Amino acid sequence: MSRKFKQKPKKVKAEKVKREPDMRKRAYLAMLFNNRAAFDGGRREPWWVAVLFFIASIVIALVPAMVQVGKTKGSDIFKGPLYHTDVAFTKFVETLEEKDADLTVVSENDENIFKASPEFVNLVANKAFTLTDGATNEVVPYYSFAQKRIVYTRDENNAVVTNEVDFEYLRVYYTGDIQSSFLLEGKVYNGDAFLALKLLSLKEEDAVGNVTSHLIIGRKALYTRLYNPTAINKPGNPALVFEGRTNSLPVGMNIRDFGKVSKDGVPLAKTDIDYTDKVMENFGHMQDLGYKEVKVRTFWFQTGIYAAIFSIIGLVMGLIIFISTRGKMNPNRDLKFGESLKIGAWLLPAPALITLVLGFILPAQYFQMIFIMTLGMRSVWLTMRTLNPNMPQQ
Known part of the structure; x- marks a missing residue:
């Protein structure tokens, strides 16, 4: 008896078809380091891609600046050299306690403002700074802290002369009771702001004896300036x-x-080892709180300024590309102005990413130069190599 066996069908392995690489995706990556890829992508891709690259690049380049402003505190000025003002501020607080004088924040007309007690007014009644714009005159009382300080000079024979002088380390001005307005260069200022500007612009005789570290306690504002005693x-x-x-x-x-x-x-005691440090921490805390409104304004102002600068540079980049292709022998002379702007936007992401990285490594004040320099280097390379008709195409 014969058996019939069914033959199993043989499995035929299907030949794998290699997928063609997505050149479009490669172009998006290559444009970070290849000018030709950025040039071709800018011409080929739709306008909205360039707009996205432009906006994203500006935002990325601004991150170091935004982080820097966000981390800034009002107490930062007390983290460096204090030029003996820590002792002066501590003595000021102790004097307030001795004289039973108060400088208190109160609520008035839905605003928090500083109010001085009569005892404080009496405390600072003996010293005053005349504030005037030529038409309006006000007297600003202030507390003064001075100590003996050794000053070295030379006489006519070039010999060193040692003098002991009373050096004024700190003034605390109070402008909370000034209701007048002042006019300066066509702008109207209240007493707080006008005194702050006036002290920065003292000249000749007015500057003698009036330039020193100071705290302005205004009705609505606070100003602190610390001077190096050798640069007053x-x-x-x-x-x-x-x-x-x-x-x-x-x-x-x-x-x-x-x-x-x-x-x-x-609770603090004068006998504490870190008593002066704790007093300065309180002043720093006050400035941290007082800086909140200014911080928001500074954040948007600086961010807006840098965004405008970077945007203008990005647009100028497109203009440079357009101008550099106008030669009769240039193979890219058919490039339109709108296309050159798109190409300029495609060139921005690489400098923006470099700015993002180096902006957190190098000092904060250099971050804007990183973006400008890297974009400038790329534009030079683009015009000298990629768009130069005498050079081989990349």
Whole structure:
């Protein structure tokens, strides 16, 4: 008896078809380092891709600046050299306690402002700075802290002469009671802002004896300027500056308490080893709170300025590409102006990414130069190599 076996069909292996690489995706990656890929992509791809690249590049390049402003605090000026003002601020607080004088934040007309007690007015009644714009005159009282300081000079024989002088390390101005307005170069200022501008522009006789580190406690504003004692002949260039608003300070904050309780609520004693540091922490905390409104304004102002600069540079990049292809012998002379702008946008992501990385490594003040320099280098390479009719095409 024979058996019939069914033959199983043989499996035929299907030949794998190699997928063609997506040249479009490759172009998106290659344009980061290849000018020809960026040039071709800018001409070939639709306009909205260039717009996305342009906007994304500007935002990426701005990240270091936004982070820098976001990390800035009002207390940052107290992290460097204080030029003996830490002792002066501490003595100021102790004097307030001795004289039973208060400088308190109160709520008035839905605004938080500083108010001085009569005891404080009496405390600073003996010293005053005349504030005038030529038509309006006001007297600004202030607290002064001075100590003996050794000053070395040379006489006519070039011999070193040692003198001991009373050096004024700090002034604390109070402008909360000034209601007048002042006019300067066509602009109207209140007492707080006008005094702040006036102290930076002192000249000749007015500057003698009036240029020193100071704190302005205004009705609605706070200003702190710290000067290096060896550079007080330059009133317009303080070593460290701060500007804040009183509206973001909590009601009930009293500068007199800065020597009694730390910012964390821990009682302080003059015998504490870190007593002066704790007092300065309280001043720093006040400035952190006062800086909130200014910080938001500074954030948008600086970001807007840098965004405008980077945008203009990006548009100029497109203009350079258009001009560099106008030669009769240039193979890209058919390039339209709109296409050149698109190509310029395709060139921006690489400099933006470099700015993002180096902006957190190098000092913050150099980040904008990174974007400008890297984009400039790429534009030179593009015009000298890629778009040059005498050079082989990449």
